[in-house]
Amino acid sequence: TWLSDALPHLAKRIDDVCVIKSMHTEAINHDPAAMMFQTGSVIPGRPSMGAWVSYGLGSGNANLPSFVALTSNGRGRAGQPLYDRLWGSGFLPGRFQGVKFRGQGDPILDLYNPAGVTRNQRRRMLDSLNKLNQQQADRFDDPAISTRIAQYELAFRMQMSVPELIDIQREPKHILDAYGPDTTKVGTYAYNCLLARRLAERGVRFIQLYHRGWDAHGDAPKQVRRQCLDTDQPTTALLQDLKQRGMLEDTLVVWGGEFGRTVYCQGKLTDKVYGRDHHPNCFAYWLAGGGVRGGITHGETDDYSVNIAEKPVHVHDLQATILHQLGIHHERLTFRHQGRYYRLTDVHGKVVHDVLT
Numbered sequence: 001t002w003l004s005d006a007l008p009h010l011a012k013r014i015d016d017v018c019v020i021k022s023m024h025t026e027a028i029n030h031d032p033a034a035m036m037f038q039t040g041s042v043i044p045g046r047p048s049m050g051a052w053v054s055y056g057l058g059s060g061n062a063n064l065p066s067f068v069a070l071t072s073n074g075r076g077r078a079g080q081p082l083y084d085r086l087w088g089s090g091f092l093p094g095r096f097q098g099v100k101f102r103g104q105g106d107p108i109l110d111l112y113n114p115a116g117v118t119r120n121q122r123r124r125m126l127d128s129l130n131k132l133n134q135q136q137a138d139r140f141d142d143p144a145i146s147t148r149i150a151q152y153e154l155a156f157r158m159q160m161s162v163p164e165l166i167d168i169q170r171e172p173k174h175i176l177d178a179y180g181p182d183t184t185k186v187g188t189y190a191y192n193c194l195l196a197r198r199l200a201e202r203g204v205r206f207i208q209l210y211h212r213g214w215d216a217h218g219d220a221p222k223q224v225r226r227q228c229l230d231t232d233q234p235t236t237a238l239l240q241d242l243k244q245r246g247m248l249e250d251t252l253v254v255w256g257g258e259f260g261r262t263v264y265c266q267g268k269l270t271d272k273v274y275g276r277d278h279h280p281n282c283f284a285y286w287l288a289g290g291g292v293r294g295g296i297t298h299g300e301t302d303d304y305s306v307n308i309a310e311k312p313v314h315v316h317d318l319q320a321t322i323l324h325q326l327g328i329h330h331e332r333l334t335f336r337h338q339g340r341y342y343r344l345t346d347v348h349g350k351v352v353h354d355v356l357t
Helices: 030-039 049-057 119-140 143-166 173-179 189-201 220-244 315-325
Strands: 017-024 067-071 099-101 206-210 253-255 283-288 296-298 308-310 335-337 340-342
Touching: 017 308, 017 315, 030 049, 030 315, 049 067, 049 206, 049 315, 067 189, 119 143, 143 189, 173 189, 173 220, 189 206, 189 220, 220 253
Parallel strands: 017 296, 067 099, 067 206
Antiparallel strands: 017 283, 253 283, 335 340
16 A cells, blocks of 8 residues: 555554545535535535434434544644534434534633533533423423433533543543653643544544645645644554554444545646645545455556546445444334435445445
């Protein structure tokens, strides 16, 4: 497997990684392309993949959400905005939506009680509120009210579980060092990689890390290397950490963006500050762990990386494969909404068995 010299750390663990070189999508711009990967559709309002997984598998830890989205601050440009619908529950019950950990300030707002309010007082307040909500739920049979009750209870439990979770200073020094110099800076990609491992250890089913700033329409050589500097060491440390703890075989790691970039220049042809445009026709993703064959590539592009030459993998195929490795049949995970059954892969998707052990 050929790997860029901008990823020296990942190169050391490439035997654990399967690179899919033949990904493709119909979406040509960021928002619809991100929606396609996260929800299986460019139409807003559909459940995200993490919400589908939460719906299908339930929670592995009653004191934490089953689905967490981690937004990161990077060295490069801020990049495209991240909308809550990317981790939303759509028409699924609201309790399946992702809980966002912010990239700056407190990871979760209102995690601690106000001064003068004890935990027992908070418990009594919540019990009184739940009685009122339950009366409304019994009267109107509104699932939104039942979801609200469940979310209030989860938030109360998270006040006890999350402070310990996010205190990564408890980690040994060699672990902090492995993830890189930014590991102790809240909201950085390195911090979130280590936090992702801690979430996985505690039974959180689906964890998403967002890292922006890859939209290199100009100054691509500098921008891409800066982004790789931000992500290479922490990503590799996460793989190594999971493997050393015996967790990688049960944890599927998926890494990629909403589409690729052209191999030809965008803008003025120079040797230093050229850009690369959006390229949905063919691009790469990589997977590791979770029953995926490491040390292989899947698919081929033509000689100019303009189109796919062998073994195309559509977004829906990748989604079907992810669900399959989580023990879910992508055609059977459905939800009835407005008169018809929906699923993550819509009416499409084939499991890519060639990349699986």
